[in-house]
Structure formats: C-alpha cells, structure tokens
Amino acid sequence: MRRYAFLIIPLCVGTLTAAEPEKAKNPAIGNPEAIEAGKKLFGAGCAGCHGSAGEGGRGPKLRNRAVWHSLDDEGMFKTIQKGVPGADMPASTQPDEKIWQLVAFVRSINAPAMEQNVPGAPAAGESLFWGKAGCSNCHAIRGKGGVLGPDLSNIGALRPMEQIREDIVSPNADGFEAYRRVTATGRDGRKVEGVLRNRTNYSLQIQDIKGNIHLVSTAGLREIALEKASPMPKDYASRLSKDELRDMIAFLARQSMRPPEEKK
Numbered sequence: 001m002r003r004y005a006f007l008i009i010p011l012c013v014g015t016l017t018a019a020e021p022e023k024a025k026n027p028a029i030g031n032p033e034a035i036e037a038g039k040k041l042f043g044a045g046c047a048g049c050h051g052s053a054g055e056g057g058r059g060p061k062l063r064n065r066a067v068w069h070s071l072d073d074e075g076m077f078k079t080i081q082k083g084v085p086g087a088d089m090p091a092s093t094q095p096d097e098k099i100w101q102l103v104a105f106v107r108s109i110n111a112p113a114m115e116q117n118v119p120g121a122p123a124a125g126e127s128l129f130w131g132k133a134g135c136s137n138c139h140a141i142r143g144k145g146g147v148l149g150p151d152l153s154n155i156g157a158l159r160p161m162e163q164i165r166e167d168i169v170s171p172n173a174d175g176f177e178a179y180r181r182v183t184a185t186g187r188d189g190r191k192v193e194g195v196l197r198n199r200t201n202y203s204l205q206i207q208d209i210k211g212n213i214h215l216v217s218t219a220g221l222r223e224i225a226l227e228k229a230s231p232m233p234k235d236y237a238s239r240l241s242k243d244e245l246r247d248m249i250a251f252l253a254r255q256s257m258r259p260p261e262e263k264k
Contacts, residue, residue, distance in 0.1 A: 009143035014239035026073040028097075028201045030117040038105030041098055049088065054109050058086065063109050063163075093122040113164055113253035120243075121197065125251025128244055132234070135248075141255060147211040148195045149179060149232065157256040164252050168245065171232035181231040182206055184216050192216055196226065 028034030044053060045206070047061030056062070070078065080099050083091035092099055108116060128134045130145075138149035155164065182196040184204055192214045198205035204216045204224070217225075239247065 009094050025254035026100050026107075028100040028105055029073060029107060031104065032117060032119045034101045035104050035108045037098075038101035038103070038108075040104050040141040041094070041102050046102070050097065053159065054106065058095070061108055063160075073103055073107070076106065077121045109162045111158050111160055112157050113159060113161040113249075113255075114256045116161050116253065118161050118250050118253040120246040120248075120250030122247070122251040122254050124244075125249070128240070129251055130246050131246075133240065134233075138231070146209070148207065148208075148209060152252060152255055154257045155255045156253045157258060161243040161249060161253055164249050165245070167232075168248065171234065179230060179232075181227040183223075183225040184221055185225070186216075195231065 009254060028038065042050075042054075046059075050062050051057045051059075054062035076095075077099055079089075080092050080102055081096075083089045092102075096100070129141075135152075136145035139145040139152045140146060142152070142153050145245060160169070160235045180196050182194065182204070183194045186192075192206050192208070194206045194208040194214070196204065199205050199214065202218055204214075204218065204221075206216060208214065236245070
C-alpha cells in the first residue's frame with residue numbers, strides 16, 4: 001500500500017485581496033468651531049424634521065440611535081449629500097465643507113464627551129463644581145460629594161458633550177424619573193424628604209440629603225407629594241456665565257473611569 005504525504009499550504013486570503021480604498025477624512029470632526037457651525041446649519045435646515053437637538057420628530061431620531069453609530073463619516077456624508085430615495089430626506093444643496101460640518105455635529109451628539117475636543121478650562125470647571133455652582137451638594141465624583149443626584153465619576157464616557165450641556169441648562173428635557181424629589185408626611189405630622197428610590201403599593205424608599213435610606217410604610221402616610229420636575233436647579237443658564245458653563249462642561253467631559261483611547 002502506497003502512502004502519500006500531503007503538504008498543506010495555508011492560503012492567506014488577505015494577501016490576495018486588493019487594498020481597500022482609504023475612507024474620506026472629515027476635516028471637521030472634533031473641531032469645536034466646525035461643530036458649532038454644523039449645529040447652526042442643523043438648526044436652520046435639519047431641525048424641522050429631526051428636532052432641534054436630534055431628538056426626532058417628523059424625521060428619525062438622531063441622538064443615541066444605534067443606526068448612526070454604524071455609519072462612518074463618509075457614509076453619513078453621502079446620506080446627507082444625496083438624501084434617502086423614497087423617504088422625506090432630500091439631497092443637500094450645501095457645499096462639501098458645510099456637509100462635513102453637519103456630519104461633525106451629528107457625530108458630536110452621539111460620541112462620548114471624553115472622545116471629543118471639548119473647549120474650556122477643566123481646572124476652572126472643577127473649582128466651579130466644588131464651589132460656586134454647588135454641584136457637589138447632590139453629585140459625587142469618585143466617592144466625594146453628595147448622593148441625591150447621579151454619580152458623575154464616569155459621565156464623560158457615558159454622555160456626549162451636547163447632552164451634558166442640556167443636562168445642566170435644561171434638566172427636565174431628558175427625563176427625570178430616577179431622580180424625583182418626594183415629601184412623605186405621616187399621620188403624626190412627621191415628614192421624610194429626599195429622592196424617591198423605590199415605590200410599591202406598600203412602601204416608599206426615600207434617600208435623604210445625608211444619604212440615609214428611609215423605608216416608609218404607605219399605610220402610615222397622610223400625604224405623598226411627588227415633584228413633577230427634576231430636583232436639579234433650573235437657573236444654571238443664567239447663574240453661570242457663558243465661559244463658566246463652557247469650563248464646567250470641559251471638566252465633566254474628562255470624568256471617566258477609563259483613559260481615553262489614543263488617537264491614531
């Protein structure tokens with residue numbers, strides 16, 4: 001019986017395929033001035049269908065929508081430039097430079113703030129956070145600060161810059177169900193005030209300003225007053241100057257539990 005030796009040669013498919021053409025580079029991505037220009041263009045033309053901040057309306061929601069994360073810059077550019085056949089999305093009449101600015105703005109409302117070139121002075125924003133603005137009364141960063149509001153230790157990795165701005169100046173715009181202030185008054189007149197953490201037919205869990213959790217039986221209550229708005233102050237747009245607001249956002253944008261990826 002003859003024996004045959006087989007020589008197996010691995011075929012590297014990658015060596016046989018043509019190199020993919022390099023994707024178009026967006027000169028506006030990460031450029032604060034270009035993003036601001038794109039924001040104005042968006043407000044003047046796109047907001048009528050997609051909402052002033054990409055929240056959706058007649059047209060699809062653009063903010064925090066997975067489909068936009070799957071589009072690269074060139075794909076988004078072509079979608080804006082050529083429109084969407086069969087839909088209400090028309091082709092743009094803007095020059096390429098303006099379209100790139102629109103792409104940069106849409107990208108900025110989805111990309112985590114820590115990955116963006118956020119203008120401002122983080123050190124000045126940090127002083128405001130722990131001082132004049134009073135943010136630390138309710139918010140904590142790395143174990144320091146208040147407990148009534150969301151922990152902001154990772155806010156720069158979780159939210160885009162525009163969303164952080166909105167959270168500060170328009171706290172009711174994005175919902176507030178998890179942070180509603182409540183006052184529970186017992187039949188004996190005693191009150192428990194704080195943030196509602198949990199509610200059932202039988203009890204309330206309320207966290208007070210010191211961080212203590214109170215389990216309150218509904219059977220012993222005379223009244224439950226639940227606020228219909230976020231407990232976040234509503235006057236930061238006027239209380240802080242334009243520069244102070246910019247610095248605050250710059251500071252929060254750097255708050256992340258992981259270091260930002262190095263840009264290639």
